[in-house]
Amino acid sequence: MIVREHGDHFLMIKQHDHALISGEMVLQWKKTFLLRSKLREEADWAIAQHDAAWIPLDEHPKWNDEKNQPYTFIDYPLKEKLDAYSQGIEEISKQTLYGAMLCSMHYQSFFSRDSDDARIRAFVEAQEQKQKQLFNQMSMEVPKDIYQLHFKRLQFCDDLSLYICMQEPGTSKEEEISWFKDGFPQVFDFAPQGIKARWVDESKVAVHPFPFEKPFKVAVPYKLVSKEEIRASSLEQALHQAEERERLVHFSPEEKA
Template identity: 45%
Template sequence: MIVVSSGEIIRMVEQHEHGKVSGEMAKYIHPDLFPGTPLRSDVEFAISYHDYAWKEIDQHPRLNDETGAPYSFTDYPLTAKLASYEKGIDSVQNHSAYAGLLCSLHYSSFFSSESTNPVIKSFISREMNRRKQLQSRNVAFQNGEILDCHFKWLQFCDDLSLYLCMNEPGVAKEDEVSWFQNGFRQTFPFAPGGMEANWKDPYTIGVAPFPFKETFQVRLPYKSFNKKDFQQNDLEEIYQNTEFSMFTFIISSE
């Protein structure tokens, strides 16, 4: 779950809904910037479903007693989170082996290969074995340069979607979530210094350099609550009984 706190109001976005927004963005990536065209549908599927691992978890939100807020993807208990990661990668791989490879890379990138945590070490090891097996069986998956580019597009679409989810619409650059104030981490030949997003107004986000073939819209469902409601009632019951609201955002060039 993506959890955004603003005063007494908490906004919650389900991870798979955020992922589907990422996937919609991926469809608009300019074809001139996308090598390995035969794999494009697999990459788009990977981007759309990169957070499918959270779908079941997000139907049963839990309160973090230490923070008094719902658990988010940043503080959810590690062991349960990693188990869901693997289950999610399995589901994606069953649909597309290449998408499974990309999602395995994505989740593995969250952790240091030098971690001493046995749970993390075990997860990293299993995912390394998964990727070796997938690549050994598929020659098309062995082009490191193309794989790296596709992985960067997954990360960029993920980050741009998170930019929409985690910021207050229309926020000034200096008040943005710190993760993205200095732009996005991914670099490409057309954007050697990376890309940056800015809110032009509460509904429009400009991206430069612009990687998409045209301006487009995305729709993001969310639910919002008053913090005090969680202290008086069951979080899961409140969540399930609350209707979705909808943001509509325009992604354009600067």
């Protein structure tokens, strides 16, 4: 769950909804940067589904007593999160071995094999083995530069979707979350210095260099969950009873000065 505090409400966005937005983004990718192929179709599908592991967790959200707000995808209890990631990769592998490998790489990248936590070390090692297994099961050999490009596209579209979901619309560059303030970490042939985004206003985001075919828009679904309703019933009940809303975000190239 993505959670932002809004006075007497929490604005909540489900992880799977955020991932579906990243899937919409990747379909806009310039054809000159990556031609369509069976592999790209599998990669694009996996990008849209990469957070499906969160569906059952977000259906039954948990309350973080320490922070006095719902748990987010960042601070969610570790064991349940790792178990969900592992199960999610298994589910994706039923549809595409290649997509499951990309999602495994994505989840593994969140953690360090040098962690002091044995659960994290075990997860990282298990995903390394899983990736080898999936790669060996695939019917065709995939060059490293191709799957690394697909992996970077997954992570970039995930980050760009988080950019519009985690921050207030129209946030100034100075007030942006540290993750995004200096641009996104992924580099591409067309963007050797990386890609940057900024809010032009409350509904428009400029991206440079622009990796998409043309300007486009996405709808961000969210719920405003009343703190009073949470206290009166429960977080889960208040979430399910809250009205689903959406806002539109338009993406375009950065205008030249």
